Amino acid sequence: MIHEGAFTVEPWTIRETTLDLGILAQTESVFTLSNGHIGLRGNLDEGEPHGLPGTYLNSFFEIRPLPYAEAGFGYPEEGQTVVDVTNGKLIRLLVDDEPFDVRYGELQHHERVLDMRAGTLTREVRWCSPAGKRVAITSTRLVSLEQRGVAAIEYCVEAIDEFTRVTVQSELVANEDQPETSNDPRASAILKTPLRAVSHEREQDGAILIHETRYSELMMAAAMDHDVDVPGRVEVATDARDDLARTTVICGLRPGQKLRIVKYLAYGWSSLRSRPALRDQTAAALAGARYVGWQGLLDAQRAYLDDFWDRADVEVEGDADIQQAVRFGLFHVLQASARAERRAIAGKGLTGTGYDGHAFWDTEGYVLPVLTYTVPRAAADALRWRASTLDLARDRAKELDLDGAAFPWRTIRGQECSAYWPAGTAAWHVNADIAAAFERYRLVTGDADLEADCGIEVLVETARLWRSLGHHDRHGVWHLDGVTGPDEYTAVVRDNVFTNLMAAHNLRVAAAACVRHPDRARELGVTTEEMAAWRDAAEAAHLPYDDGLGVHEQCEGFTTLREWDFDDNTQYPLLLHEPYVRLYPAQVIKQADLVLAMHWQGHAFSKEQKARNVDYYEPRMVRDSSLSACTQAVLCAEVGHLELAHDYTYEAALIDLRDLHHNTRDGLHMASLAGAWTALVAGFGGLRDDEHVVALDPALPDGLARLRFRLCWKGFRVTVDVTHDDITYTLRDGPDGELTIQHAGEELHLTTHGPTTVPMVPRTPLLGTPRQPVGRIPLGRQR
Numbered sequence: 001m002i003h004e005g006a007f008t009v010e011p012w013t014i015r016e017t018t019l020d021l022g023i024l025a026q027t028e029s030v031f032t033l034s035n036g037h038i039g040l041r042g043n044l045d046e047g048e049p050h051g052l053p054g055t056y057l058n059s060f061f062e063i064r065p066l067p068y069a070e071a072g073f074g075y076p077e078e079g080q081t082v083v084d085v086t087n088g089k090l091i092r093l094l095v096d097d098e099p100f101d102v103r104y105g106e107l108q109h110h111e112r113v114l115d116m117r118a119g120t121l122t123r124e125v126r127w128c129s130p131a132g133k134r135v136a137i138t139s140t141r142l143v144s145l146e147q148r149g150v151a152a153i154e155y156c157v158e159a160i161d162e163f164t165r166v167t168v169q170s171e172l173v174a175n176e177d178q179p180e181t182s183n184d185p186r187a188s189a190i191l192k193t194p195l196r197a198v199s200h201e202r203e204q205d206g207a208i209l210i211h212e213t214r215y216s217e218l219m220m221a222a223a224m225d226h227d228v229d230v231p232g233r234v235e236v237a238t239d240a241r242d243d244l245a246r247t248t249v250i251c252g253l254r255p256g257q258k259l260r261i262v263k264y265l266a267y268g269w270s271s272l273r274s275r276p277a278l279r280d281q282t283a284a285a286l287a288g289a290r291y292v293g294w295q296g297l298l299d300a301q302r303a304y305l306d307d308f309w310d311r312a313d314v315e316v317e318g319d320a321d322i323q324q325a326v327r328f329g330l331f332h333v334l335q336a337s338a339r340a341e342r343r344a345i346a347g348k349g350l351t352g353t354g355y356d357g358h359a360f361w362d363t364e365g366y367v368l369p370v371l372t373y374t375v376p377r378a379a380a381d382a383l384r385w386r387a388s389t390l391d392l393a394r395d396r397a398k399e400l401d402l403d404g405a406a407f408p409w410r411t412i413r414g415q416e417c418s419a420y421w422p423a424g425t426a427a428w429h430v431n432a433d434i435a436a437a438f439e440r441y442r443l444v445t446g447d448a449d450l451e452a453d454c455g456i457e458v459l460v461e462t463a464r465l466w467r468s469l470g471h472h473d474r475h476g477v478w479h480l481d482g483v484t485g486p487d488e489y490t491a492v493v494r495d496n497v498f499t500n501l502m503a504a505h506n507l508r509v510a511a512a513a514c515v516r517h518p519d520r521a522r523e524l525g526v527t528t529e530e531m532a533a534w535r536d537a538a539e540a541a542h543l544p545y546d547d548g549l550g551v552h553e554q555c556e557g558f559t560t561l562r563e564w565d566f567d568d569n570t571q572y573p574l575l576l577h578e579p580y581v582r583l584y585p586a587q588v589i590k591q592a593d594l595v596l597a598m599h600w601q602g603h604a605f606s607k608e609q610k611a612r613n614v615d616y617y618e619p620r621m622v623r624d625s626s627l628s629a630c631t632q633a634v635l636c637a638e639v640g641h642l643e644l645a646h647d648y649t650y651e652a653a654l655i656d657l658r659d660l661h662h663n664t665r666d667g668l669h670m671a672s673l674a675g676a677w678t679a680l681v682a683g684f685g686g687l688r689d690d691e692h693v694v695a696l697d698p699a700l701p702d703g704l705a706r707l708r709f710r711l712c713w714k715g716f717r718v719t720v721d722v723t724h725d726d727i728t729y730t731l732r733d734g735p736d737g738e739l740t741i742q743h744a745g746e747e748l749h750l751t752t753h754g755p756t757t758v759p760m761v762p763r764t765p766l767l768g769t770p771r772q773p774v775g776r777i778p779l780g781r782q783r
Contacts (some may be wrong), residue, residue: 006659011263014114014328014657019102024050025665031114031121032332032351033143036340036378038151038267039350042112044120045091045139045155046100048566051665052098053176055087056350057219059343060269061357061412062194063215070161072499074400080622082346083194086209087173088265089704091155094167098129099268100137105129108210110759116331116483117309119145119301126160130593134160146300148293149285154294156302159253167250170263171268172209172222174243195220197242197276206264207238208282211277220269221282225290227262234259264289308334310710311717312374314680317706319646325653327682329673332596333370336670337378342385344412345670352667358410358417358674360659361430364437365600366627366671369678372437373687373711383441387454390412390461397465400425404464407431422491426484428469431462432502436600439509443692446714452520457511460524463510463534466503470537478540485555487593489574489583493555495542498597501604504538511535525783543604552609554594564588564620566774573624573661589617589775595635599682602638603691611639611766618770626655630675630683637683640765642701647780649679660779681709685720686744695742698722700761713739718750728757 003494006126008015014030021454028051031042041054061080068075082522093100102125125137130347136158144150157166174532195211198219226247228236234251251259266285270278289297312330314584316323329524344359345367354485363382371379386407392414393405408416409424420425438455442448451459470480480503512529514521544553553559564586571577574588593775595617598605605613614635623629633648653676656664681687684707686697694713700706700722707722719743720727729750731739736751750756772778 001152010325011320011323012115012117012327014116014324016112019107019110021049021103023659024049026656026659028052028054029110029351029664029666029668031112032335032349033119033141033151034335034350035143035145035148036333036336036338036345036350037148037198037343038143040089040141040143040507041351042114043089044102045089045092045153047087047173048101049089049103052179053084053087054083054351054352055085055089056357057220058340058346058350059412060085060213060218060220061216062191062213063189066417068419071419074425075421075751076416078415079356079417079419080216080358080415081191082353083191083213084176084178084353085195085220085267085269086172086211088151088172088222088224088263088267089141089153089177089260090169090171090173091139091153091171091263092171093135093157094169095127095129095133095135096165098131098133100127100135102127108134110152112444116327117302117305118298119305120298133162133164135164135166136160139420142297142301143335144289144297144301145304145334145338147297148341149266149268149282150289150297150477151267152289152294152297153263153265153356155261155263156258157253158258159255161255163255164253165250166253166259167248168226168259168261170226170249170261171214172207172224174209174211174222174246195243199517200240200242200245201239201279201281202238202245204238206247206286207240209240209245210279210710216271219271219273219275219278220267220273221278223266223282223286225264225286227264227290227294229255229260234302235263262294296680304338308375311712313710314677315708316680316704318704319650322650322653322676322680325657326676327677329653329656330370330374332668333367333670333674333677334375334378337371337375337382339365340378340385340723341381342388344385345382346412346413347670348667352665354663354666355410356417357412359412360410361427362671364430364433364626366630366678367674368437369440370674372441372444373713376441376447376712379437379441380445380447380450383438383450384454387458387558390454390458390679394461401467403468404466405431405458405461406465407434407462409712422484423488424656426482426492427486427488428480428483429485429496429499429502431465432499432506435459435506435509436502440506440526440689443689444592444694444713448516451513452517455780456517457524459510459513460521463507464652466507467533467537470503470541471714472540473539476540477542478537479542485593486555486591486596487589488625489580489586489588489590490555490593491580491584494557495544496555497543497552497594498533498554498600500541500543501597501601504541505535507538512641529773549616552594554589554617558587561585561587570621570775572775574622575624576713586612587620589621591623591628592621592631592635595621596631598638599634601633601690602688607639607764610635613769614639614641615767620773621676622773622776623651623778624671625668626661627675629655629674630679632681632778634683637679637699638686639767640763641769642684642699642763643703644769644778645679645683646701646703647778649676649683650780651778652676652679654779658779680707681711685709685722687711693742694718696720696727697744698727698760700724700760722760724760726759728755730755
């Protein structure tokens, strides 16, 4: 998507230097601005042309029926789809009597810049109308990270050669026309006119529109107000009706004169509050924006991001593409979560309608590790959202005749929305992934309050689920049958290693939490006998192993399945070109599964086992999931294949900047963007926390000269600076000025009094570099 000449590779910006309408939808995703509550796709200010118009409010959705050719007991009956809400981005311009449209006249200059330090999207245009009138247009857009319900746009028009009459129409538009949905099942189910008008109000400089959904019965409000600055006479008027509000500004500009409009936007929604309360809430947000003004919003945005980058920045020397991409990923992960505040972090964030706006296990598995180490407050909010859906998870477990709680595979509000059982309900590991995220948060932050408030209840109920799902055989071995691990091409199996290890971890941490909080455990009905049963199941969990090959089986019998003929099946992703009846019984893997187990539960494998497992599974993984490349980077780095790890890091980081999966138009891949951080920090930085300590073991590929990253650990800010010669640890803040970590398997004491430098130990692979399936060599080696 981003090619030489159109986009530049810069460390802190994404700069588009020419407008390519053929990739407009992809750039709209890339240029999205969000704060976790409001999401504004990077559509052109004038609204047309567009790829996919999009304005989203976190967890604002509509209900739709889930059709089945043949229904079954326990199948979810309703789905949830994110709604494109009232569009406040629209600012239409007429030069004399001709509308500004990039498809007409002469577009003499067009540049857009996403500034990841300022938190703004800037657009600069020079346009000559069909009648020969030339104007320069500059717009700057932001979604406030400081004020949750606020967005704003500064829009400037300058006459260049001669007197020009300028008309600006600033609008709020509900129920925009949507493009036809694609044939890709991962794309959104587009809903037509999902909003029903409730009320509208107007003043001279602004208006407010209130709508509600027909079936989910959610109500939302969108409001706008304007500051207008122009020399000479100007007329401003506003009209409003059900689905449209428009403020019109008319003036005349002599050459060199400018019209400047600041458009303030406010959004809010609720399932409970009355129309007057929601109106007043939105009006108050608008007043707050007007109070600080445009410059105040800009200053607050910069201050917020300065603090974020001080805690989270990753610096890469030697690969400019990865440097730009990892900051792009961190910026969008922050945007997806900063002000989500106990609402879901969707798989696409608020960048598009892909996956219907659903949250998956991606949140706890890929996004929350990044947030826990960089913005722990946002991680805590996301975990509190999961805990708030616990009653719905209990209901789902009861419906399935199981104990405890069964969290959904995909959802917005908390109900299960997956209509495909083998890769949905059967993927029980989501419950253990959630439990692991709670435990990681406690471990990394040292904050016990979250566990006491809501975490222990989640841990207890997920542990109860595992006990009702699993069973001991006559030999005392504990099994999990009918499960699907991360690899959705090998479904409904026995003893998936990843699932069994994660379930065992869930059972252990639940028992330990009950010991830490005995009173709360008693309130939840946990007995000594129940905790003992959890520990016993965890210790007896079966991990299939093929003695002949010397590798772990991804699931029981996996290594005896027929080999997939990669030479005759080279159209990827396979799920769009091959039936599942062929995929399920073969050794073809959609994404890292056993390899992910070695990352998240690495203590369960020896170094030799990791090396042999990587060697066996690399040729069978086709990476049809965006979740895979980052994990393969981590394990390849650990077993010494550093150059291959570099290639996978490149692929994970550039997934949307290069549109590698050909669906960036539907929104960005939050898990893979977070995975760029993981590939660098856990891969080349060697970060691990699965044995309840912070452990680091850095090593660099030849293509990177230096890697510097930052972590938050129990109140400390740790900077890790890695070169090919040595590693320097710098400790800031913290409760007592000293911290003990594990470096390359040995204890290392750090102090805030000064940096600590240790020599680099070269990493030698135990086996040769493994091959990949035909056509699936990672992108880095194809450059």
